Amino acid sequence: MISENPYVPEPVKLVEVIDETPTIKTLVLAPEKPMSFRSGQFLQLTLPGVGEAPFTPSSSPLEPERIAITILKTGMLTDRLHECRPGEMLGLRGPFGKGYPVDELDGTEVLVVGGGVGLAPLRALIHVLLARLARLKRVSIKYGARGTAELLYRRQYDQWAGADKVDFTCTIDNPEPGWDGRTGVVTTLLKDLDIDRGNATAFVCGPSIMLRFTTYELMSEGLSADQIYLSMNRRMSCGMGKCGRCNIGPYYLCKDGPDMKYSLIQNYPNVF
Amino acid sequence: MAVYHVPKPGFIEWLSDLGSRSVFIPEAKPPGRERLQAGTSRTGAAWVRQLAGQEQQTPALDLPRASQSCKGFLLPAAETVAKYGRAAGQPVAVAEAEIVLVGVRACELRAFAYLDKVMLEGEFVEPLYKARRESAIVVSCDCVDCAETCHCVLVGGRPYAEEGSDVNVTPLDDAFLVEPLSDKGRELLASKSRDWAEATDEHLDRRRQLREAMVERLEKQNAEFTLGATDENPPALPEADEESWQRFAADCVECGACTNICPTCHCFYLFDHAVAADSAERVRTWDSCLLGTYHRMAGGAGMKLTPRPELRSRLANRILHKFVYSPQQYGVLGCVGCGRCIDACLGAIDIRKVVEDLKQ
Numbered sequence: 244m245i246s247e248n249p250y251v252p253e254p255v256k257l258v259e260v261i262d263e264t265p266t267i268k269t270l271v272l273a274p275e276k277p278m279s280f281r282s283g284q285f286l287q288l289t290l291p292g293v294g295e296a297p298f299t300p301s302s303s304p305l306e307p308e309r310i311a312i313t314i315l316k317t318g319m320l321t322d323r324l325h326e327c328r329p330g331e332m333l334g335l336r337g338p339f340g341k342g343y344p345v346d347e348l349d350g351t352e353v354l355v356v357g358g359g360v361g362l363a364p365l366r367a368l369i370h371v372l373l374a375r376l377a378r379l380k381r382v383s384i385k386y387g388a389r390g391t392a393e394l395l396y397r398r399q400y401d402q403w404a405g406a407d408k409v410d411f412t413c414t415i416d417n418p419e420p421g422w423d424g425r426t427g428v429v430t431t432l433l434k435d436l437d438i439d440r441g442n443a444t445a446f447v448c449g450p451s452i453m454l455r456f457t458t459y460e461l462m463s464e465g466l467s468a469d470q471i472y473l474s475m476n477r478r479m480s481c482g483m484g485k486c487g488r489c490n491i492g493p494y495y496l497c498k499d500g501p502d503m504k505y506s507l508i509q510n511y512p513n514v515f
Numbered sequence: 516m517a518v519y520h521v522p523k524p525g526f527i528e529w530l531s532d533l534g535s536r537s538v539f540i541p542e543a544k545p546p547g548r549e550r551l552q553a554g555t556s557r558t559g560a561a562w563v564r565q566l567a568g569q570e571q572q573t574p575a576l577d578l579p580r581a582s583q584s585c586k587g588f589l590l591p592a593a594e595t596v597a598k599y600g601r602a603a604g605q606p607v608a609v610a611e612a613e614i615v616l617v618g619v620r621a622c623e624l625r626a627f628a629y630l631d632k633v634m635l636e637g638e639f640v641e642p643l644y645k646a647r648r649e650s651a652i653v654v655s656c657d658c659v660d661c662a663e664t665c666h667c668v669l670v671g672g673r674p675y676a677e678e679g680s681d682v683n684v685t686p687l688d689d690a691f692l693v694e695p696l697s698d699k700g701r702e703l704l705a706s707k708s709r710d711w712a713e714a715t716d717e718h719l720d721r722r723r724q725l726r727e728a729m730v731e732r733l734e735k736q737n738a739e740f741t742l743g744a745t746d747e748n749p750p751a752l753p754e755a756d757e758e759s760w761q762r763f764a765a766d767c768v769e770c771g772a773c774t775n776i777c778p779t780c781h782c783f784y785l786f787d788h789a790v791a792a793d794s795a796e797r798v799r800t801w802d803s804c805l806l807g808t809y810h811r812m813a814g815g816a817g818m819k820l821t822p823r824p825e826l827r828s829r830l831a832n833r834i835l836h837k838f839v840y841s842p843q844q845y846g847v848l849g850c851v852g853c854g855r856c857i858d859a860c861l862g863a864i865d866i867r868k869v870v871e872d873l874k875q
Contacts, residue, residue: 248607249639250597250785250797291599292789296813318813334599451819477822478812480785483639487782488802488810490832491822493840498637512755513822 249483252289252334253278257327258309264393267360268325269301269313270333278335279307281342282367283474283502287482288312289334290327296320297339297479299364299501305374310335313363313395339482340501343368343446343472349378351442356457357386358429358449362395364474365448369403376408383438386413387429387453391422429453430460440465446502448474455515458505468506475503475514518694519704519711520718523573526684526691529707530617531571536652538565538615539588540574541581576686579662580620580853584778588614589630589647592775593800596643596785600794609643613650620658622667622851624679626778627653632845633781652703655680655696657722658729661736664854666867668733671745672852675726685722692722740867742874744850749842750874755823755831763869764827766862771803773856773864774833779841779849782809804836805829834869 255278259271270288280286282304289295302311316325327333345368353372357365365384372382384403388394394413404411412432414425425432429449445466447457454473461471475496477489484498492511494503508514521529530538541560560575561582595607631648634641658665658674667674676683681700685692692714695701714722744750753759774780784802789795802809809829810821823829841849850866857865 248597248642250642250799252597252599252797254599289599289787292787292795294787295785317815317818321813452817478810480783483641484637485633485639485641485781486784486802487804487836488784490836490840492835493843510754513828515819 249336250481252287252295252336255310255333255335257329257331257333259329260327261311263313263395266316266393267313267395268316269311270324270327271302272310272312272333272335273308274310274335277307278310278338280304280310280338282345282371283343283364284338284340285364285476285479285482285497285501286310286312286335286337287339287479288324289336290320290323291332291334293323294320295334295336297476297482297497297501299367299474299476301363301366303367303370303374305370313360313366315360337482339479339497341499343371343502345371345375348372348444350380351444352381352383352438353379354436354438354443354445354461355382355384356429356433356445356447356449356461357384358453358457359388359393360395361447361449361453361474362386363448365446366396366399368446373403373406373409376406379408380439380442382406382409384409384411385429385432386411387416387427387432387449388413389416391415391419428456430456433457433460433464436464444470444472446472446474451515458515468509469504471505472502473505473508474501475508476501517708518692518714518719518722519708520687520690520714521693521711522690525707525711526693527571527573529704530565530574530615532707533615533652533703536613536615537611538617539563540565540572540617541578542572542575574618576618576656576684576691577659579660579665580622580658581618582855582858584626584776584853584855585616585619585623586626586630586778586781588616589627589644589651590634590781590783590801593798594643595796596799597797598794599797607643609646609650613652614647615652615654617654618656619653619680620656620853621674621676621679622665622672622853623778624653624655624676625672625847625851626853628679629779629841629845629847629849629851630781632847652699653680653682655683657683657685657726659686659725661729661733662854662858663736664857664865665733665852666737666740666854667852668730669737669740669742669744669867670848670850670852673726674729674733685725687718687721687725692718737867740871742867742870744838744848744870746842746847749838749848750870752835752839752870752873753875755828755835757831759873760827760831762872763864764825764830766864767805767826767830768861769805769807769826770861771805772859772861773866774803774805775801776855776859778851778853778855779837780833804833834866837866838870
């Protein structure tokens with residue numbers, strides 16, 4: 244929904260706060276007016292009188308009446324958002340950006356690679372992919388977190404992995420007592436990939452350093468820069484391609500992204 | 516299209532008749548203030564507002580372009596863009612009277628055209644810019660003098676306007692040649708122009724000569740530069756990580772003067788503040804891509820908090836945006852050659868030299 248003045252936030256009620264990990268919470272928001280979005284599009288979440296920041300919803304776009312936003316506590320605004328309680332009124336602007344090119348994936352293999360809280364926007368994509376599995380060849384989800392305590396959406400992994408044509412693998416950075424799964428950073432899950440290289444698309448979201456090494460690993464595994472979408476979230480302020488803050492070369496991540504095909508940006512400096 | 520030959524008092528009378536609007540003019544050098552205003556003749560006049568009821572001053576149209584650009588009239592340095600509370604937010608309307616800008620130069624008209632593309636095109640429209648832009652009356656003026664830093668001719672511009680304003684004037688002795696360039700301009704002139712004499716062929720010849728002489732002067736003062744850029748043919752520059760930018764970044768003190776004074780720089784930041792327990796305002800404020808804080812994001816230890824930690828990358832990004840990215844984004848150069856950034860730079864960085872040295 245685009246209001247006449249695109250700077251005005253639409254009021255939304257915080258209806259549920261889910262503690263995901265010691266550092267991550269999911270805020271579930273009920274907009275007063277329905278706010279439809281495509282997976283990968285982002286919203287500006289306002290804490291009244293404090294400020295706003297861009298987040299890509301982690302919930303399915305098929306449920307626009309309950310929008311979930313998963314937030315890592317990492318700065319002034321997110322510290323305050325973590326203190327919010329159900330019943331409080333927040334604000335939303337948007338949606339902004341292009342969203343994931345879901346329609347172009349029919350008949351292909353989809354590789355979803357997440358690092359840390361980067362799994363949040365990818366969950367919206369996973370929901371959409373699961374809803375249209377019949378049209379896809381396969382979905383492979385690779386996820387890495389620092390430790391078991393920081394594994395996001397842990398209760399949902401079995402459900403994802405249980406779906407036909409879907410596999411899910413996760414890893415934690417270092418061994419922990421009681422963990423018999425994989426250890427090492429997420430790129431270790433990308434060695435010797437069992438995918439149809441010529442017919443695959445990868446979607447990657449995570450911290451800058453993870454994006455960088457994942458991209459290099461995928462390229463060395465034989466994917467081309469055309470097949471890799473990176474979630475390039477930067478300091479987006481207006482969300483409308485006007486404030487100029489989020490450029491990579493001639494692209495504004497807020498309107499041309501936030502997920503960018505690596506081939507479009509690979510020749511510009513300071514991508515990662 | 517008619518061009519009128521109007522003695523100065525007749526033109527001033529027309530300006531006075533614009534009455535209820537806010538008329539901004541370049542201020543003439545006040546008599547006896549030459550020493551205080553020593554810089555004026557080089558870099559141009561300051562903008563002043565004509566108050567209603569005040570005697571209409573003669574705008575200093577024979578000086579070089581004003582020292583400040585007109586950007587702030589359309590996009591103020593800071594303004595409240597939204598008010599909101601727990602209930603639905605309210606849009607903010609433009610409060611002030613319609614503005615009339617007198618003495619706007621051709622370079623500035625190009626800057627308006629550029630800002631129009633940024634603010635009015637695409638999925639979203641900047642509502643406050645739109646309101647001001649649509650109601651503004653723009654009276655442009657041929658340059659009959661220029662600053663030493665003026666270089667419109669290096670970027671495909673000319674020091675006179677043939678389109679893009681409502682009315683254009685050319686100072687000619689004790690008169691102005693007044694030419695309406697838009698329907699709005701024709702309407703505004705209608706009540707007066709029926710009493711005005713049409714310019715003679717001789718007047719138009721003089722105008723042509725003045726224009727040619729100004730172009731010649733600008734080409735001469737920029738003779739050491741071979742830039743020759745146009746919207747269709749922008750220069751190729753190295754990308755930002757190359758060492759070559761460091762030479763210029765070494766002189767940059769990160770003050771942001773160039774971006775503030777630039778007529779096309781439009782980067783802004785939105786911030787919110789609470790005005791009462793249940794109401795808040797959102798403010799749009801100019802920002803500068805040169806500043807280290809510009810891209811800064813939230814994040815913990817080990818995170819890269821800004822994509823351009825090096826000053827040289829930020830300086831390069833600004834100049835690349837003007838000359839390389841803008842032509843790709845909007846089909847036009849982002850530099851209109853007004854030279855204000857050169858006047859304003861504390862580190863004496865000359866954008867002409869930067870592009871001249873680095874172009875490939």
